[in-house]
Amino acid sequence: MKKLIFICFFLFSTLIYAEISTVTVWHSYRGTEQIALEELKNRFNESQDKYNAVLLSVPYDAFANKLTTAIPRGNGPDGFIFAHERIGDWAESGIISPVDNETVERTRNDIIPSTLNALKYNGKFWGYPLAFKSVVLYYRTDLIKKVPASTDEMIEMAKKFSDPEKGRYGLAFEAASVYFAAPFLYGFDGGFCFEEGKTKKSGEACLDNKGNRMALDYIGNMVNNLKIVPQEATSALVTQLFNEGHAAMVINGPWFLGEIKKGVPYNVAVLPTISETGDLLKPFLTVESFMITDHIDTNVEGAKAFGNYITSFDGAKLRAVKGRQSVATKSVYKDPEISKDNVLNVFRTQAEIAVPMSNNPKMRMVWEPMATALRKVLRGAQSSPDALEAAQNQFIIFSRPLPKAKSPVVYVMILLAAALAGLFFVVKQLRKHKLVESLFNNPTPYLYLFPAFLSMIVLVFIPFAVGTAVAFFAHKSGEYQFVGFSNFISILLSKDFPVTNPLSFYFTLGVTVLWTSVNVFFHVSIGLALALMLREPWLKMKGIYRMLLI
Incomplete structure (x- = not known):
């Protein structure tokens, strides 16, 4: 039971x-x-x-x-x-x-x-x-007594506090980051044309627009001319400045709450209105x-x-x-x-x-071109129109559809033919030099070489083979598509970037050749000059100089 x-x-x-x-x-x-x-x-x-x-x-x-x-x-x-x-x-x-x-x-x-x-x-x-x-305005209550309602007020407060030579800034944020630049982009009616309600051009981004140009110039003015925002500010620097009382206001997100030191008097407020447009600073929302x-x-x-x-x-x-x-x-x-x-x-x-923030897949292709444009403007390397025009062209290149898929049959046959030819050559050389007999008769030297041989295979040949194979594929959204020699043709014909563009294969090749030539010239010239000098009988302590040069 x-x-x-x-x-x-x-x-x-x-x-x-x-x-x-x-x-x-x-x-x-x-x-x-x-x-x-x-x-x-x-x-x-x-x-x-x-x-x-x-x-x-x-x-x-x-x-x-x-x-x-x-x-x-x-x-x-x-x-x-x-x-x-x-x-x-x-x-x-x-x-x-x-x-x-x-x-x-x-x-x-x-x-x-x-x-x-x-x-x-x-x-x-x-x-x-x-x-x-999203980001908001953090301010130290011991330094800011009234929350700025407009950017004009914010800039005036920041100018009174700022002293770059002493490391003090009225406003701190990561100015070179597109994420932190977004409030100004949208505040000046800019954006990327992926946003809800924006006029779209066949689902394409429109980086080069009037609002974005005004926003980049505005940020550049605060950083380079007014000097109320630190140049090349990082997340760590913004935190340090605020905690030490060297930044009166900060634009940052909710994660910043955990970085503020205990005892620092602060409060938060909604971002102010842009005086020039009457519109609010509108940050990204994730x-x-x-x-x-x-x-x-x-x-x-x-x-x-x-x-x-x-x-x-x-x-x-x-x-x-x-x-x-x-x-x-x-x-x-x-x-x-x-x-x-x-x-x-x-x-x-x-x-x-x-x-x-737009969830359009093409939005991911906006970040790098836009960040490059922002950095160029902040460094004074380009004007905002030129920088954004280049960003727009770069986006168009990045967002192009994948090359047409090709059948791998012909390529596999070529690979097999090359592999058989290589195998035939190796076998012929082994027989010619009697390496197999030598391996069995005297294996000790080969055992010493085996670790280095294995390392070369794992660290050099396998990565090289994988990298070569990947070059014949195009990748998008986690999927790989075999495209044959299309990638190589695109590079050699400069389909994506003109020859004068730093991202062009030929521009990179030219810089590499120039650098190598100059390097070799000076290495040989300086080395030869020092060698000739060490031959002179009047030079003392030659041994010490030779040791130092080696």
């Missing part, structure tokens, strides 16, 4: 366990955000008996690559938390699945509109908005969202349940209070505990003004 009861209990327990499915969620949170998410996961698991959520922390730098590698092969998580700007790529590649209309309509009224719009691509919504990030993956083993219902739970009022409040997140749920800001938090409310207000 006892045995029968035990068997029944075992079968019942197995049945219950089998009904609980696992929901794997990837994230890259740290600190308080991770603590809040862990607590939400525990509450979710305790609140129901269908799903068991499991969190896996993945380093931010490796996050996107791991997703694009794992999911197309049927692996990876059921859902993940990441910023929205890669949605276009992932939607087109089948990495993520859209959110159903019922969920969108049910939550729409309680979500900050700009955070929801950021998740829209090709008419569908691709995630559950969790939190948002939205962290929970997205559901699209592979054969995705636990869709479990992922939906977890997404709905962490975006609920209670879930959003916990993330705001314990995780110190600027959450996307509007009703949370009416809660007495949150409504008194000036920092969270300033970020919420700024979010309604900010411009959601």
Whole structure:
């Protein structure tokens, strides 16, 4: 009887366990955000008996690559938390699945509109908005008594405080970063033509526009002429200046809160209005969202349940209070505990003004050309019109469609023929010099050479072979396409960059040849001159000079 009861209990327990499915969620949170998410996961698991959520922390730098590698092969998580700007790529590649209309309509009224719009691509919504990030104005309350309402006021306050020779600046931000330049780009009605409501040219970016030129000149003036903003400021320098009282105001995001030293008197405010246009400085808005993956083993219902739970009022409040997140749920800001938090409310207000960063896949091709243009203007190397014209041309090159795919059959046949010819040559040389017999008769010298031979294969020949093979492929959105000699033809014919462009193959080749020639000339000339000098009988301590030169 006892045995029968035990068997029944075992079968019942197995049945219950089998009904609980696992929901794997990837994230890259740290600190308080991770603590809040862990607590939400525990509450979710305790609140129901269908799903068991499991969190896996993945380093931010490796996050996107791991997703694009794992999911197309049927692996990876059921859902993940990441910023929205890669949605276009992932939607087109089948990495993520859209959110159903019922969920969108049910939550729409309680979500900050700009955070929801950021998740829209090709008419569908691709995630559950969790939190948002944008830059605001930080100011030291011991140095700034009144929040500037306009850029004219901000500049006047900054000029009174600034003294570059003493390392003091009225305003500090990473001026050479496109992300931190964005408030000025949009404030002058510039942008990239990917934004919602902007006039687009067949989905292309328009970097060279009047607003962007005005913005770059404005930033350049603050850095180079007024000297109220440090040149080539880094994140570490901005933090140091603010903490030491050498920067009165700083433009930075919510991550800066954790970098401010304890005891530093500060407050935050919405970015001011641009005096020249009457429009507000509008920073980028990035939205962290929970997205559901699209592979054969995705636990869709479990992922939906977890997404709905962490975006609920209670879930959003916990993330705001314990995780110190600027959450996307509007009703949370009416809660007495949150409504008194000036920092969270300033970020919420700024979010309604900010411009959601475009999730168009081509937006990723904007960053480098635009950053190059910004650096040229700040260094005084080019005017803003010339720099932006070059940036626009560079974007056009980067965004060109891939070359036509070609059949690898002919190339494989050529490779096999070359391999057979090489093998024949090697065998012939082995027989000619009787190397095989020598190896068996006297293996000791070859054993000494083996480690070096193996190292050469692993460190030189294999990377060279892989690099050569990759040159015959074109890559886009995690997919490789065989294109034969198209890449080589494009380089040799200068299809992408003119010969005079520093990115041109021939320009690089010319610089390399010139550098090598000059280098060899001076090495030989100086070496010969010193050698002739050391031959002179009147020169003493020749041995010491020879030793130093060697």
